[in-house]
Amino acid sequence: MAVNAGITDVGARHRAKALADLMVLDTPDEQAFDDLVFIAAKACDVPIALITLLDVDRQWFKAKYGLDVQETDIEHSVCRIEIDRGDMLEITDLTADRRTNCNPLVTGAQHFRAYAGAPLVLRSGAVVGRLCVIDTEPRPEGLSELERAMLRALARLASENLELRRTARVSNRLTELQAALVEIGEAIRGSGDAGQMASATAAIVGRVLTADRAGLGSVDDAIETIDIKTDWTAPGILSIAGRHRLDEYVSLREPLVYGDPLVVADALTDERAFSNLSIAMRIGVRALVDMPVREHGRTIALFFVHSAQPRPWLAEEVAFLRSATDRLEAGVARHRSDEQQRIVNGEIAHRLKNMLTMVQAIASQTLRSASDRESVYAFERRLMALSAAHDALLQNSWAQADLKSIATTVVEAIGFTDRVKMDGPPVALGARAALSFSLIVHELLTNACKYGSLTGDVGDVALTWEIRTDDGDDRLMIKWRERGGPPVTPPTRRGFGSKLISIGLAGTGGVDLRYDPGGFAADLQAPMRHLAKG
Amino acid sequence: MMRPVVLVVEDEPLVRLFASDMIEEAGFEVLQAADATDAIVTLEDRLDVRVVFTDVDMPGGIDGIMLAICIRERWPAIQIIITSGRPWPEGTDLPEDMVFFSKPYRQDRVLETVRRMAA
Numbered sequence: 001m002a003v004n005a006g007i008t009d010v011g012a013r014h015r016a017k018a019l020a021d022l023m024v025l026d027t028p029d030e031q032a033f034d035d036l037v038f039i040a041a042k043a044c045d046v047p048i049a050l051i052t053l054l055d056v057d058r059q060w061f062k063a064k065y066g067l068d069v070q071e072t073d074i075e076h077s078v079c080r081i082e083i084d085r086g087d088m089l090e091i092t093d094l095t096a097d098r099r100t101n102c103n104p105l106v107t108g109a110q111h112f113r114a115y116a117g118a119p120l121v122l123r124s125g126a127v128v129g130r131l132c133v134i135d136t137e138p139r140p141e142g143l144s145e146l147e148r149a150m151l152r153a154l155a156r157l158a159s160e161n162l163e164l165r166r167t168a169r170v171s172n173r174l175t176e177l178q179a180a181l182v183e184i185g186e187a188i189r190g191s192g193d194a195g196q197m198a199s200a201t202a203a204i205v206g207r208v209l210t211a212d213r214a215g216l217g218s219v220d221d222a223i224e225t226i227d228i229k230t231d232w233t234a235p236g237i238l239s240i241a242g243r244h245r246l247d248e249y250v251s252l253r254e255p256l257v258y259g260d261p262l263v264v265a266d267a268l269t270d271e272r273a274f275s276n277l278s279i280a281m282r283i284g285v286r287a288l289v290d291m292p293v294r295e296h297g298r299t300i301a302l303f304f305v306h307s308a309q310p311r312p313w314l315a316e317e318v319a320f321l322r323s324a325t326d327r328l329e330a331g332v333a334r335h336r337s338d339e340q341q342r343i344v345n346g347e348i349a350h351r352l353k354n355m356l357t358m359v360q361a362i363a364s365q366t367l368r369s370a371s372d373r374e375s376v377y378a379f380e381r382r383l384m385a386l387s388a389a390h391d392a393l394l395q396n397s398w399a400q401a402d403l404k405s406i407a408t409t410v411v412e413a414i415g416f417t418d419r420v421k422m423d424g425p426p427v428a429l430g431a432r433a434a435l436s437f438s439l440i441v442h443e444l445l446t447n448a449c450k451y452g453s454l455t456g457d458v459g460d461v462a463l464t465w466e467i468r469t470d471d472g473d474d475r476l477m478i479k480w481r482e483r484g485g486p487p488v489t490p491p492t493r494r495g496f497g498s499k500l501i502s503i504g505l506a507g508t509g510g511v512d513l514r515y516d517p518g519g520f521a522a523d524l525q526a527p528m529r530h531l532a533k534g
Numbered sequence: 535m536m537r538p539v540v541l542v543v544e545d546e547p548l549v550r551l552f553a554s555d556m557i558e559e560a561g562f563e564v565l566q567a568a569d570a571t572d573a574i575v576t577l578e579d580r581l582d583v584r585v586v587f588t589d590v591d592m593p594g595g596i597d598g599i600m601l602a603i604c605i606r607e608r609w610p611a612i613q614i615i616i617t618s619g620r621p622w623p624e625g626t627d628l629p630e631d632m633v634f635f636s637k638p639y640r641q642d643r644v645l646e647t648v649r650r651m652a653a
Contacts, residue, residue, distance in 0.1 A: 346620065350591070353619035354546070357637040361552030364641075368555070383638055391621070391636075413640070 011084035011127070012049040016056050018126035020265070020312040024167050025060055030165075033063035036158050040133050041065045043150045044116070044143060048134040051120070051158055052079040059067060059129070067134075069111070075416060076103055079117050079130040086127045088152065091115045093138040114139040116148070118155035123162060125499070131155040131220065170316060177320040182207040184324050188331035195229055197335070201328045202232035205305060209317060212284065213238045213306040216328065219246070219299055223257055226302060237308065240283050255292075256299050262290040263318055266310035268341075284308045291325045303328065349394045352468050382442060384413045389438035393431055403427040407463060408504040410441045416454055416461075420445070424465035427476060432532040436505055443497040444480050444522060452520045453485030459519075460484055467528065474528040490515040506530040537563040538652035543573045543588035543601065553587060560645045562652065570596035570604075577605065583612055584652045587600065587644075590618035602632060613651035615644070
């Protein structure tokens with residue numbers, strides 16, 4: 001048809017995409033554009049000036065002077081004539097031009113008679129519409145050279161403004177998305193389990209993208225089904241938690257298999273999106289992004305965002321979703337590995353303690369006929385001391401144990417909690433020092449029960465410790481002080497217990513034992529750098 | 535005089551032998567079971583069991599804690615001691631009247647509890 005001269009499908013598609021990207025259609029009036037049409041009308045001395053954007057099925061006015069219409073059908077658009085040429089269009093008498101003489105804007109009450117429009121060309125080269133001036137009287141002489149030049153200049157300003165406006169909006173959006181990513185990171189750190197991480201992430205993503213539904217679903221090995229534990233939904237939107245077949249949910253498995261996101265702006269016009277549109281409509285999805293979660297080169301889950309209305313997805317939004325999904329995946333993986341580590345540690349501890357019980361059983365059976373039952377019990381209690389150190393180490397994933405909690409457990413195992421007073425700052429001991437310390441405390445305590453201040457009913461023990469800094473070197477100093485016991489005499493022979501004590505905290509001595517008449521005293525010391533290591 | 539009867543439930547034979555000897559030497563009659571099912575069969579047969587001394591981790595699907603709960607239901611008069619290489623599970627309370635010992639345990643403390651329960 002003649003009226004279509006200069007319009008091609010390729011041009012229209014290019015234009016639709018560029019317009020969607022500008023995010024300007026159906027936005028409120030803005031002063032900058034209103035000023036431009038006002039200046040255009042005055043510069044060319046006409047009653048009407050418009051900034052027209054050419055959508056697929058309509059022309060929409062971003063700014064209008066002298067006309068009280070927001071949009072018209074695309075068929076009634078004069079601006080679209082020869083639009084793909086990207087040049088100025090001038091029609092001095094619309095009633096005389098066969099492309100416009102039947103147009104209701106010309107034949108009707110609007111009484112359009114003369115037209116001149118300069119193209120709105122973006123930096124990408126896309127032509128998205130025109131800045132036009134319209135007279136209600138014919139202008140046989142057309143625009144003057146100056147008027148034409150001014151119209152072109154104003155159109156360039158309008159185009160520039162459209163792009164600046166977009167940049168400003170994208171930059172605001174980026175700031176919002178960045179803030180949301182930080183929020184997601186905090187939410188993931190604050191979550192106790194994988195389900196909580198996914199729910200918190202979905203809620204933030206849903207809110208910041210003003211989506212209708214968001215969530216994480218795990219995908220089976222064959223990438224055929226998706227299992228959604230919980231999803232976030234906007235008020236009034238139905239949840240799709242449960243197990244679904246992927247081929248009914250999304251027809252294009254390919255991108256998911258290869259790890260690319262599936263981005264659909266409008267399910268009705270994107271044949272990739274749904275093999276079965278009725279399902280999409282039932283769950284209310286017009287636009288969506290599916291972001292695959294990968295592990296070892298395989299898609300193991302999908303993070304999805306649904307919108308009940310068609311919408312363009314900014315590249316920045318898709319990148320944001322990628323980052324959010326990555327953070328979620330990293331959080332879930334870290335949680336999983338911590339959990340596994342905890343289970344493994346628990347299992348090791350359990351086996352170790354069963355092994356200690358076996359050793360106890362063997363020793364007990366082997367020494368059954370031994371006349372000295374006391375030796376068997378002494379052995380048993382040393383085993384308990386070791387076991388207590390293991391308990392304290394397990395609390396901290398086997399890395400280190402608190403000095404006080406080891407001492408407390410050992411004292412508790414022997415049973416003199418009320419007569420051993422402890423005082424000192426928190427000190428973390430490595431595994432080796434923890435085991436040595438538990439045995440030393442045990443021997444000191446045993447001796448105190450047999451010969452020292454705990455033999456009678458009145459004596460007690462003070463166990464204190466501190467860290468002294470000496471030439472930049474931290475040393476742990478432990479003091480064991482007994483008082484209120486029977487008179488002290490140095491032992492005549494050195495048993496295994498004394499030898500254990502003299503090995504010291506770090507295995508290299510640093511032990512001072514004094515048999516003062518008033519009470520036995522022991523000083524133990526070692527550099528912290530030797531004690532903190534495993 | 536009849537010796538009070540104690541049932542020792544433990545899947546590890548060496549530890550079972552050790553626990554049995556320990557309790558027997560303290561003057562009790564000891565019955566042994568290698569798992570929870572075995573223990574229930576014994577309890578159905580012997581109505582004079584006063585104390586059950588059971589491990590937690592055992593094969594066969596029913597662990598020592600389940601066994602203890604089952605005994606509490608069916609034979610409320612029987613006293614129960616539970617022992618394990620694992621700490622008592624966090625967030626769960628030890629059922630009333632039961633005593634828990636972490637492995638390895640001190641013989642004198644276990645025996646003291648058995649004596650008190652059998653009295």
